[in-house]
Amino acid sequence: LGKNGCVLYNYPEDALMPGELRDTNQKSKGINDLTLRERGVLSDALKDGSLTLKRFRAKDFPRTLLASRKPVIYGEAPGPESPHAFG
Secondary structure (H helix, E strand, O other), X not given: OHHHOEEEEXXXXXXXXXXXXXXXXXXXXXXXXXXXXXXXXXXXXXXXXXOEEEEOXXXXXXXXXXXXXXXXXXXXXXXXXXXXXXX
């Protein structure tokens, strides 16, 4: 994402983050790591517009983004029943 100057906003809490490992995997396998339910969560978030991808067009933005420690994926706020409700 960062190499292309892209930032994701409101990534669903109920879906495995890109690069995050499942207990059963030795390495990340991209979309194949997601369960059918997680794929549905991502699909629904894209369809309803809550998951957004913003591409920054400035020529130096990807280089600046990669040199920084800023995230390229921002998760949505946890729900009230989430075990992550307090960060």
